[in-house]
Structure formats: C-alpha cells, structure tokens
Amino acid sequence: MTTLAATLPRTAPQTRLLGASLSWWLLIAPAVILMLAFYAFPLAEVLWISFTEPEPGFGNYERLLTSPALQRVWMTTLRICVITTAITLVAGYVVAYALVSAPPRIQRWMFVCVLLPLWISVLVRAFAWVTLLRSQGVVNEALVAVGLIDRPLRLIWNEFGIAVGMVHYMIPYAVLPLYASMRDIDPRLVPAARGLGATRFEAFRRVFLPLTKPGIVAATVLVFIFSLGFYVTPAILGGGRTLMVAEYIKLQILDLIRWGVGTMMASTLLAAVVLVLAIFARIVDFRRLFGSRH
Amino acid sequence: MAALQHSLTVRRLAKHYGQTRAVDDVTLTIGRGEFVTLLGPSGSGKTTILMAIAGFVQPTAGDILLDETPITPLPPERRNFGMVFQGYALFPHMTVAENVHFPLRVRNVARAEAERRVAEALDLVQLGPLKDRRPSQLSGGQQQRVALARALVFQPALLLLDEPLSALDKKLRAELQVELKALHRRVGLTFIYVTHDQEEALSMSDSIAILRDGRLVQEGPPGQLYERPATRFVADFLGKSNFLEGRIIERRADGFAYAVDGARFLQDGPAPPGETVLIALRPEKIAIAADGEAAANTVEGTIAAWSYFGTSFALVVATGAGTFQVTVPAWRCPVEPAEGRRVRLAWPADASVPVVPD
C-alpha cells in the first residue's frame, strides 16, 4: 500500500486525460511529420507554383483553353485512359469470373498468373513489351517467319503499344476487386434464377452482373486513376510520339524548364484524380477498403 | 492476508459521451475484503464504472479513491489492480505459464522468485499440469482460471472481474461460481464483479449494487435486496415479482391496509406518503390456502395456466385483484393444478413489500 501511495502523481485529472492518448499520438507523430514535410508540403508547393510562376494569376490555366497542344495532350490522355479502362474491365471481369468458378487447385494457379505481374517492375514489363513488339521484335519476327506478313507491323511507339502495355499493367488491379465482389455472391442465386426459368444469359445479366456492381465500380476507379497519371509505360511504349499528360509534365520540367505549365498540368492531373475519387466515393466505401474501423 | 485488503470508494462518478450519460453521479463504497457485484442490464453503466476503476475510462466528473487516496489520475498500469476480462484476453502467442508470468516480467521480478510465484498462482487455480499449453488448447473454464491466476499473481490491491463467466455454459457457470467464491475467501482480496446475471450476483456477492441507465438504484447484501427491494425495477430485475397497485385505506402503528379493485390487503411496516401504493409480492411467498384456513391476506381466483418445473409448479391465477404469478413447491401443492380450478391464495402481511414505482 505504501508503495502505491508513493507512486501517486500530483497531477490534475485533465493532464492525465491528455496524457493517456498523448503517448499514442507520439507513435503517430513521426510518420505524420515525415508525410507532411516531405510529401504534403512539396505537393502543396506544386499547386502554389502553378498559380505564381512565371507570374501570379491564372495565366497557366488559361492556356488550357487557348493552347491546342495542351488540349491535344489531354484528349490523348483521356482517350487512352477510357480505352484502357474499358478493355481492362472486360478482360478482368472474365478472369475474375473464371477465378470464382474454378476448383481450388486451378484457382491457385490462376491467382499466381494474376499476381505475378504485380510483383514485376513496371520498367521490366515495359522493356519486355518493347522487345516483343518492336519491328525486329519477337512478335514481328515470328509472324514474318510463319509467313503471315511480309513487312513488320508497327506495334509500338504509337497508341496501340501504349494500350497493350497499360492494359497489361492494369488487369491485376481490376481482377482483385472484381473477384472480391463475386466471391461474396451466394453461389445458389444463379442456379435459382435458372430454376425459375431464366436462360444462362438472362441469369447472368439480371442476377449476377448487378450483384458485382460494387466490384465493377471499384475496379473502374482504380484502373482509371492509375491510368491518368501513368508515366513509365506510356513514355517507353509511346516512344515520345504519343504524349500523355505525365510525360508532357516531365518534358516541361526536366527538358524545357517551364515550371508554370508543368505544375499547372500536374495540378490539373491531381484535380482529375480527386474528382474521379470524389464521384465514386459516394458509391464505394473507401474507408473500409483502407482498413479504418469506422 | 488482511494486509492486502483495501477499500474502494467511487465518489459522484460521471461519464458522459456527448449527450449520453453512461454513468450519472454514482457514489459507492466497497469495504475491505468484500465481494461486491455491479449488477444491471446492458447499457446500465456497470462496465463503464469498472473500466473507470481499472483506469481505462477517464471519468467526466467525480473521484475514485483507494482507501483514502484518490487514484483517478493514475494510468491503468500504475493502479496495481488485477483484472479478468470478458473473454479473458489471454495472450495467444504465450503459453499458460508465460501469460501468468507476464505481470512479473513487467515488474522485473527476479527469475527464481517469479517462477515460484507463477507455480503458486497456477496451483491456486489447479492448472499446474497445463502450464506449457497455449490458451487455444484450453477449455473455456481453464482459460478463465488462467485469467484469474494471471490477475492474482502480482498481488494486486483489488480484483476486477468483467462478466468472467458469460462465455461458459450454464452448468460450468454454476461450478465456477462456487470456485470463485471459495477463491475469494482464500485470497481475501476485495473483488469487484460485473455481471448482468442476477443469479450469479445473488449466489456470490457480499453486496450488490444495482444499476440502471447509469444510475445506482440500490445497494446492499443480496438477501436485503431480494427481500426489501426499494423500487419496482429492483424487484423485477432481481427475481420475479407480482405488483399490486393499491389505494391506502387505513394507516396503523405497525402497518397499513390497502385496496386493490375492491379486495382489501394488509401490509406490515410504515406506509409510504400519498394515497396510492405499489406492493411487490414474490410468487414463492404466496401459498394456496386450504378451505377455512386463516391468513392476513387472501384472495380467490381460478387457475388460468400452469406449468411443472420438477421442484415447483408455476401457476397463473386470475383473481378479482388482478392476475397473480404463484410458485408452489411441487411436493406440497395442496391441490392438483388444472385450468379453471378455483383456488384461494394467501400470504402474510410481512411477505410483501412496498416499492417505489419507476
């Protein structure tokens, strides 16, 4: 008892109230400080520069309306993103669908095929596509050798090459949320619909497809957002001839040193990403996706 | 053993979460070496009070004192209270012995001394042979004993128990109630026990505090609470009760008379102020009287329903003064229960008790 009494601090309850959670906040602090100082702050500075250089005002943003070059970059980006997202979603849906219906042993191998590319450097993958698709590449040589074509096809350094590389990169990101939503569907529902007289296609379209909507939405957001700001694959497979936003920004900063236009395009890109997220946040519970308990 | 005993005082304790008052101005004194139960339905604030005593909940107002010393500002790890959690909270990555050793490890107790005390604590709960098992390899009852050993091994000032038996089946629960009570006598510590199970509270406690909506309703030894419930809530929550709403028609020195729908009944003790009175009457205190047998209170009725429980019959009797729940010992039931049979109910004037309606 004496020992206990001796340990009693002479502090008011209020100090302790703060003290109890203070130590937990101290655990959070290092990461928050790092993230604010070396992530959020430089990010904010990008926004700031876009309004202040070369001179203060909305001058950089006005170019969006006046410069055909900038508009072309955005149109190219959006076109490629929409095409990529559409193809990725269809391919991802088919894979996810096969995944849920596969027996466990085969399912494991399919999973390896889906996850393996995720673990390979995007640079290595882009390099591999170059070696496959260029005019002296594996695909063209094979087609010529078989005699299907006389001259190599132009498969790279154009939008086709970019789309191939991007779809390849994005498919795993589409498969995972789609698979998660399909796995939660009661497997008796489709047989039940068939039992009620629906054809195979009707049962899919009226029962299965609507139930996978959350997965479709999540996959669309993920793929579209990643595509918008994608740099490595479009830069390499586009070969400088097809410019998407990210590479355009890099050129402005590192080669032309036009900070105003570069940061304006970066800010617009960020705004586009946030906009897409905001629209879809109403449909999908992102907090659950990110492990919050609330 | 007496040296380990401490009293605990909860003084005007309040805990508000926004507009919700989880605990609202509760004052409670727990005597040295007592086994006190905080009893109430879910949401009554009993667990919040226990968590405030343990130090996991910081009160909005009020104080908690160990003996005479305020401990409210102390963090849980410096209060030196043993605690048995609901679901036990055993560390799954440690063996039984490692779990029990944990409080000694954080106190840097020397190895030999620690080993001796762990063995002692495990013996106390008869778990010595299982010391190398993992919690997942134990039954519910065994896990509960590990939790007890772990909470006692560091000679805490108090033992706090948060619904420690709620996860177990009924028969095991009854056995462990007896064990817990014996353990309390053996270690002599002050126990503070939280439960929503009234049978547990009645069978183990020296004293029960009944809580409702964050407020303390009544406090006292189990017998007193059962025999003399202060409010309708207590009479209803602790056991079963019939309630008679009457009008006082006569006041005497040692009691009063009241009327319920024309029937006239007698009640011992002082009459409450006002014209109306609410009387609580336990079903087992009502007898079925033989014809002509005299009693302070009698009322005639017909059996509306009945069921057999082996030891007793439970009857529902419709009378002119309302419907009565009656429990009579099966081996001494003077009439064969049958629906529609007329019976005469009787109870003495000290069998019932006036309660505060709430």
Place this chain on the structure above:
Amino acid sequence: MDRSAQAGPAANVLAWSVLLFLLLPITVVFPLSVTDQRFLSLPYEAPSLQHYVTFFTSERWLTSTWQSLVIAVFSTVLAVATGTLCAIGCWKLSTRLTDLVRVLMLLPIIVPSIVYALGIYRLWIRLDLLDTYLGIILVHGVTGIPYVMITVSATLANFDPRLEQAARSMGANLSQTLRWVIMPRVMPGIASGAIFAFIHSWDEAVLILFIASRALFTLPRRMWDGINENLDPVMAVAACVMMLLSMLLLAGDLWLRRKRDE
C-alpha cells in the same frame, strides 16, 4: 456448391488467354537474356551466359545494383518503423482525426508519382538533397509508408483490443505493451509491409528520374536510360536480376502468409 457450372467453356478459354497475355512479357525476358548474339534477340544457336558475365563484371551495373540495394534497405527501415507505429497509434485511438491521418498516409498511392516528383524535385533543389542517398532514402521511405500502413492495419483489424488493456492492467507500460504484446501479434503484417516497401523502392522508376542524376544511378534508372538509348542484351540480364529479387521476396511473403494461417 457447384460453381464450375457457372463459367462456360467460352469464358474459360477467354480467361486463360488473358492469363497467358499477363505472363507473356515475363516469360520472354529470360530467353532474351541468354542470347548468343550481340544484339537483343532470342538465342540463334544455343543459350549463352556471355551477357551475364558482362553484367557481373561491369562496374556501372554492379554499382547501380549496390546503390539500389542500399537505398531499398534504408528506405524500408524508415517506412516500416514510422508506418508500423503510426498504424498502431491509429488503431488504438481510432478517432476522426486518425481517420484523417490514414487518408494522409495513403496519399502516395493515390497521387500520381509525376505530380509528387515535381514538388520533391523543387524542395530537394532548395535543400541541396538532389542526387544524395539521404534525399532518395527519404523519398522512397515516405512513399513506402502506405504499404506498411495497409498491411499492419490489416493484421491489427483482427487484434483484440482487450489484449492491450489486459497488458496495461497487469502493469505493463506503453513500451512493454508494444514490445511484448502488440508487436509479436502484428509481426506478419510488418514483414509483409517491409517486403512491399522494399520492392517499392527497388522498382521505383519515376521519382528517381527527378531526384538523382549522376552520383546515384539506381538499377531502374540505368535501365530507363538503356531502353531509351541502346537496347543491348545486358538490359535483359538486368531485368532478370530485378525480377529475381522480386520473385524471392514474393516467395518470402507467400511463405509468411502460409505460416500465419497455420
């Protein structure tokens, strides 16, 4: 139940074609790396290890590999240390403010790298951290935090908060509770997070273009230059080296997961 009845043969054929498409670029890299030719092609006569010899005797490639390893190791340590503590703090406090912290920590995954690259390039010019180990490790460490946050938070989601309270009630202070109760339980999540953070740094190819130039040339940085300038077969060897490390880590992660499920 009988799910196999759902996917028809057409769907299965389509699915497997997509899966083969996914594997195609990975499978082509190794044959290219053992070509017997002096230019990038499949082996004509017989596989040859000549380009591996070139890679492992070239000072430029070895330096790059070493620099990549050093940067990845230290940035992983940074990400794991701060990210783990942050995840534990957010889990325990779980208030509206910590939800905001979680969103902040996930920014690097949501925000396109190119946007952040501009900001950090500018800041590093001012702080004179361009082309330094410290500069790159900080950047890779900070952008690696989200991976650690996600994996550690996932393991904490299954962690009974009463275990922490139990430790406290028995007299353990915060540091003892962390070391003896919380850490051992979330170790698998920390290990997964470390692997992700390592690979993130090892493969990172966008930020490095901005914040490193001459003194520090990571493996991805050298590959980037190689792809854009001369496609020589050593590139395929470098790609194989990068893939090999990722594969080893992936195997490690799978092994950890299996162990956790036991």
